[in-house]
Amino acid sequence: MNLKKCKIIDLPKVQDRRGNLTFIEENRHVPFEIKRVYYLYDVPGGESRGGHAHKRLQQFIIAASGSFDVILDDGFERKRFHLNRSYYGLYVPPMIWRELDNFSSGSVCLVLASEYYDEEDYIRDYEIFKKMVRESLGEKNSVLRDSYERD
Ligand code: TYD
Numbered sequence: 001m002n003l004k005k006c007k008i009i010d011l012p013k014v015q016d017r018r019g020n021l022t023f024i025e026e027n028r029h030v031p032f033e034i035k036r037v038y039y040l041y042d043v044p045g046g047e048s049r050g051g052h053a054h055k056r057l058q059q060f061i062i063a064a065s066g067s068f069d070v071i072l073d074d075g076f077e078r079k080r081f082h083l084n085r086s087y088y089g090l091y092v093p094p095m096i097w098r099e100l101d102n103f104s105s106g107s108v109c110l111v112l113a114s115e116y117y118d119e120e121d122y123i124r125d126y127e128i129f130k131k132m133v134r135e136s137l138g139e140k141n142s143v144l145r146d147s148y149e150r151d
Contacts, residue, residue: 002074005093006081009060013087022087024112030060031091032114039064040100040109048101049109053123054094058114061100062089066107073097075133083109095136097129 011029014021026034040049050070061070067084074096081090082102089112092098100109115121123129 003072003077003079003096005091006072006074006079006096007091008081008088009091010088011062020087024060024089030089030112032058032060034112034114035116036113038111038113040111041107043068043103043107043109045103045105047103048099050099051124051126053097053129054121055123056094056115057118057121058094059092060089060112061092062086062110062112064108064110066104067102068100068104068107068109069102071099071101073099075130095129095133097123097126 009029011022011024014023024030024034026032043049061083063083064086067082070081070083070090070092072079072081072090072092083090103109123132
C-alpha cells in the first residue's frame with residue numbers, strides 16, 4: 001500500500017446559523033463498512049500517539065475539535081497532514097505506519113475503523129513494518145522497488 005492511497009476526503013457540511021452539521025455514511029463518504037468508532041481526547045501538550053501500522057484495518061481520522069498532525073509512512077516515504085476542520089478527514093488504508101502529534105489543547109481525534117479492535121492486527125515495530133512492506137512487494141518487483149526508493 002503506498003501513500004498515494006492515503007487521502008483527505010471532504011464530508012458533507014450542512015451550514016446553519018444555529019451551528020453546522022456534518023454526517024458520514026459507510027461506503028459512501030468513507031470507502032468501508034464502519035465497525036468501530038473511537039476517539040482520543042485530553043491529550044497533554046507535546047504528546048504523540050499512534051506509532052504503529054495495521055495489517056488489515058482501514059481508518060478515517062477526523063479532527064472533530066481543534067487540530068493535530070498525522071504523519072503517514074508507507075515504508076518508503078513519509079507525509080505530514082495537518083487536520084484542523086471537522087468537515088474533512090484522512091483516509092488511511094492498511095499497511096501504513098502512522099503517528100499523531102502537535103495536538104492543540106482540547107482537541108478531539110475521532111477515528112472510524114473498518115474492524116473491531118484486535119491487537120493481532122497491529123504492527124508496533126517500525127523495522128518489522130518496513131520488512132513486511134518489502135516482503136509483500138516480493139522479489140519479482142525488486143527493480144520497481146529499487147527505482148521507487150531512489151526517487
Ligand atoms: P493504541 O491503538 O495503541 O493507541 P495509540 O497508538 O494511539 O497509543 O491503543 C491504546 C490502548 O487502548 C491499547 O492498550 C489498546 C486499547 N484500545 C482498545 O481497547 N480498543 C480500541 O478500539 C483501541 C483503538 C485501543
